[in-house]
Amino acid sequence: MFDLILQGAPLLFTMQTMLLIAAGIVGGLVIGVLPGLGPLMGIVLLLPVAFHLPPIPAMGMLIAVYIGGSAGGSISAILLRIPGTPLAAATLFDGYPMAQKGRSQDAIGLSITASALGGLIGGVMLVFFSPMLAAFALRFGPPEYAAMALLGLTTIIVVSEGSAIKGLLTGGLGLLIATIGTDEFTNAYRYTFGNFNLTSGPNIVAVVVGLFAISEFLFQIGGGGFLDTPRLQKLVISFRALRLIASHKVNLVRSALIGTGLGAIPGAGGDVSAFVSYAVARKFSKPEDGYGEGAEGGVVATEAANNGCCGGALIPSLSLGIPGDASTAVLLAALFLLGFFPGPELFRSNADVAGGIFLAYLTGNVILLILGIVLVPFFGTVLKLKKAWLLPIVLLLSTMGTYALQNSVFDLYVMLVFGGLGFLLRRAGYPLAPIIIGIILGPVLENNFRRSLLLSRDGPMIFVERPISATILTVVAIMLCYIVYTLVRSGRQDTAS
Amino acid sequence: MPLRSYAYDWIAWVVLLAIPLIVLWQNTTSLEEQGVAGGGPMTDAAMYPGLIAWILVVLSGVNGVRILAGRVAGPSPIRTGPTTMLAIGTVLLFVVYLLALRPLGYHLTTPVLLAVLLRAFGLSFWTALLGGVAVSLTVAAVFEGLLNVVLPVGMFSLTVFG
Numbered sequence: 001m002f003d004l005i006l007q008g009a010p011l012l013f014t015m016q017t018m019l020l021i022a023a024g025i026v027g028g029l030v031i032g033v034l035p036g037l038g039p040l041m042g043i044v045l046l047l048p049v050a051f052h053l054p055p056i057p058a059m060g061m062l063i064a065v066y067i068g069g070s071a072g073g074s075i076s077a078i079l080l081r082i083p084g085t086p087l088a089a090a091t092l093f094d095g096y097p098m099a100q101k102g103r104s105q106d107a108i109g110l111s112i113t114a115s116a117l118g119g120l121i122g123g124v125m126l127v128f129f130s131p132m133l134a135a136f137a138l139r140f141g142p143p144e145y146a147a148m149a150l151l152g153l154t155t156i157i158v159v160s161e162g163s164a165i166k167g168l169l170t171g172g173l174g175l176l177i178a179t180i181g182t183d184e185f186t187n188a189y190r191y192t193f194g195n196f197n198l199t200s201g202p203n204i205v206a207v208v209v210g211l212f213a214i215s216e217f218l219f220q221i222g223g224g225g226f227l228d229t230p231r232l233q234k235l236v237i238s239f240r241a242l243r244l245i246a247s248h249k250v251n252l253v254r255s256a257l258i259g260t261g262l263g264a265i266p267g268a269g270g271d272v273s274a275f276v277s278y279a280v281a282r283k284f285s286k287p288e289d290g291y292g293e294g295a296e297g298g299v300v301a302t303e304a305a306n307n308g309c310c311g312g313a314l315i316p317s318l319s320l321g322i323p324g325d326a327s328t329a330v331l332l333a334a335l336f337l338l339g340f341f342p343g344p345e346l347f348r349s350n351a352d353v354a355g356g357i358f359l360a361y362l363t364g365n366v367i368l369l370i371l372g373i374v375l376v377p378f379f380g381t382v383l384k385l386k387k388a389w390l391l392p393i394v395l396l397l398s399t400m401g402t403y404a405l406q407n408s409v410f411d412l413y414v415m416l417v418f419g420g421l422g423f424l425l426r427r428a429g430y431p432l433a434p435i436i437i438g439i440i441l442g443p444v445l446e447n448n449f450r451r452s453l454l455l456s457r458d459g460p461m462i463f464v465e466r467p468i469s470a471t472i473l474t475v476v477a478i479m480l481c482y483i484v485y486t487l488v489r490s491g492r493q494d495t496a497s
Numbered sequence: 498m499p500l501r502s503y504a505y506d507w508i509a510w511v512v513l514l515a516i517p518l519i520v521l522w523q524n525t526t527s528l529e530e531q532g533v534a535g536g537g538p539m540t541d542a543a544m545y546p547g548l549i550a551w552i553l554v555v556l557s558g559v560n561g562v563r564i565l566a567g568r569v570a571g572p573s574p575i576r577t578g579p580t581t582m583l584a585i586g587t588v589l590l591f592v593v594y595l596l597a598l599r600p601l602g603y604h605l606t607t608p609v610l611l612a613v614l615l616r617a618f619g620l621s622f623w624t625a626l627l628g629g630v631a632v633s634l635t636v637a638a639v640f641e642g643l644l645n646v647v648l649p650v651g652m653f654s655l656t657v658f659g
Binding site: 052073096162163165166168169172173176179183185186189190191218221222223224226227231253315386387389391392393395396397400403404409412413416420421426427428430446449450451453454487 | 505507508509510512513516517519520523527528531533537538539540542543544545546549550552553556557559560563569570571573577578581583584587588590591592595598599603607610611614615618619620628629632633636640644646647648649651
């Protein structure tokens with residue numbers, strides 16, 4: 001574990017990497033502050049930039065955006081009662097009442113401090129558990145990897161927003177999109193329709209940018225209010241929160257651990273962990289703490305959990321290649337683009353890169369603690385940015401970022417098509433995250449599925465003959481039964497009503 | 498069940514059914530012609546996508562029944578509002594921009610796109626014009642200057658920071 005850190009240190013502690021992590025934290029906070037955008041959007045927009053950088057600076061910057069974006073959403077939740085991201089929805093309960101009592105400075109300070117410290121606790125768990133999980137995964141063969149890919153996809157579908165059947169459909173769509181291009185085994189062209197640009201499949205960055213950035217752009221236009229600016233309380237730099245948080249030590253550690261634990265379950269996500277840890281903190285509180293009326297503990301619980309969740313989500317992502325949520329799926333895509341394959345091999349063959357990523361995550365949280373507090377007045381200004389300026393900038397960055405990857409205008413058409421698809425699916429209540437997870441896990445699933453059949457003498461029986469894959473598939477089967485049960489139950493309830 | 502009340506659900510249903518059907522059709526045509534639609538796991542490139550496609554067809558069938566029975570989260574009608582035409586216009590403008598990007602280049606097309614968008618979103622003519630040029634040049638400075646990306650130069654071979 002410490003070997004990894006030592007090997008990664010020289011890659012991390014360079015001026016370029018540190019500056020990019022700091023830039024990522026600021027960029028993430030800015031994008032998290034802006035309602036409607038979030039860490040995923042930040043990662044998506046900077047993904048093409050990362051492609052032009054060395055691996056550790058690139059991953060450091062993207063991870064910093066992930067951390068900053070997860071923390072930034074609380075600022076608009078506290079000041080405007082509009083969570084910048086779904087992750088900060090639970091921060092409303094006490095953050096906004098604190099602001100109403102004239103304590104917005106304390107609430108923002110506490111949220112940033114709890115986010116950074118929660119993230120650091122999540123980071124320690126990441127450093128501790130990832131190598132252990134990766135070492136266990138060395139026992140995996142193709143059947144186990146195929147089963148794990150299926151488990152990752154199923155879990156995300158079960159817990160994702162919207163109905164499970166819609167999640168299954170979009171997850172399946174992602175798996176099909178992943179098959180477009182040249183088949184690895186036969187070198188045949190699949191579903192390319194004779195288009196040379198599709199022989200390597202659709203560019204994943206174009207797909208991600210289209211699904212999330214372009215569809216969001218269209219949604220934001222629909223919302224109107226291009227020239228609106230909110231009225232805000234005056235904000236100044238204050239380190240008082242560092243003293244205040246000392247009286248919430250137990251709550252902070254407990255919430256960060258809940259966040260990390262739930263984050264490590266693919267699909268559970270920061271919003272779920274924030275609500276769960278808030279409920280737990282409230283249960284352990286005294287009536288005079290006044291939860292729901294501006295309790296400091298409420299802000300600490302939710303923010304420590306949703307940033308602890310980032311570290312948790314990186315555990316299965318890095319050690320197994322199974323993304324914990326849509327943001328980590330895009331981080332994995334970045335790792336692929338940079339030439340590294342997450343999983344046990346990353347820890348064995350590229351230990352310096354794995355160690356560098358761990359350190360980047362920990363460093364990002366330390367920088368968040370400092371910059372997050374120092375830049376509080378700046379975030380107030382960011383919140384006043386008019387949509388009329390923001391939307392064209394997002395569109396241009398999405399477009400040029402996608403183009404820059406391969407200097408391809410075709411990728412821009414792919415982006416536009418997926419933007420339209422993303423808009424349509426969101427309008428119809430389909431979750432988009434399973435598409436990305438499906439695209440990431442698709443090749444893992446197909447390659448290992450076909451390799452397993454090749455190894456097997458009994459056809460598909462190989463998946464149930466091996467204990468680890470049989471266990472994983474049993475869990476998948478239980479989840480699928482749960483999906484069917486919820487579908488049948490919701491149908492009966494509708495009929496009764 | 499009125500079709501209009503669940504319009505987005507139905508459109509999404511058609512799209513999500515069409516995609517696996519296209520895959521199954523390609524399996525029996527293109528992949529068959531290439532000789533990779535049968536045999537063992539090494540030679541059968543159609544088996545796995547075919548399996549996924551069939552699962553999606555079945556799921557789409559179930560989902561269609563759910564929409565018909567009104568057992569979805571809520572209606573999804575196509576509502577037109579004051580910004581609907583703006584959204585459609587923006588998409589059309591962006592398509593024109595993409596078509597013009599390669600022949601005319603980044604530096605001629607992007608300031609125009611941005612200026613039109615900024616004006617459409619309510620900024621004054623001069624603010625939109627100057628803002629469009631400024632944002633376009635700033636983004637070009639990042640991509641051309643810092644990241645050494647060759648942005649589309651067009652028939653006039655225009656670059657500013659390259």
